[in-house]
Amino acid sequence: MQRVYLFVISLICVLFLSACDEQQPVNKIPVGVADVPNIHHPNEQHFTSGKPSKDDLVKLKEQGVTAVINLLTDDDMNNDDQEARWAQELGLDYYRVPVGGPSDLTRASVADFDRALAATANQTTLIHCASSNRVGAMMALHAAWYDNASNEAALQTGRDYGLKSLETPVQKLLNE
Template structure:
């Protein structure tokens, strides 16, 4: 009886420790719309200059920014991130019109280049991040539409979900689209 109680207590303690926030999670918890959807990956909303120090404390080594230059309101995010010693890539996704196979392929390449380095992927709210993740899960990972959309939601997909579903349906029917601008 005592052994069973001791074993149960040990299991409860181990489970609690596994669920505890890591120092990186704590350092990044103040980012807008933050999510920790996968190992070595963080999703968030728009960064401010004051967030750059948190990225360093949180161990982020790469930033993939899906926002456009117009959204940055005078803040040179790329320069600030690079000055902090963090890699920076920008793939501007304006909205539903930029949810193309070509941009998903570019996005996949950026994620593969990041490898296992802790990487923050962001846009203004996380919605475009989730959309691109969902489309990537289907296009690159071969996931069915429902699983791909669920994965996108974990990363921040919200209002672009109807556009994502429309793309997935069209792509499954063999429709092609054109893709736009290269990442820089």
């Protein structure tokens, strides 16, 4: 009888402990993509990074990425569209919204960005530039202008997505 009792208690403990298993945080970077330049994982749907290599895109696809939004300019890419070819070879949807710096942080460019976000709304998406800074800037402006986020909430969204040196120009735009 005592063995049955100990068995039942042990079983209850195991079930209790397994129920307490922590969920993986959304922003935890999967090991398989940890070496992608400036990788961030701000939410379940989005990864952000610097300029990916073909191997990086393969690794991201293995993590469930099915779309890419590229914010690099022609100059950033040395006028080479190899990334678009790689995406096509890998079966990834590919969108490009060139953003070079503060002068490209306009309502028109954010509208183009919104269309790319809408097209990838049900996909796990890599959004990238050279460092994630422009990604963060565009996400901050998008949060304010399209999602009606407060300026502080929009800036936090931007930071979550990699906003750094463009924070001051973004703040100015949010205050206009």
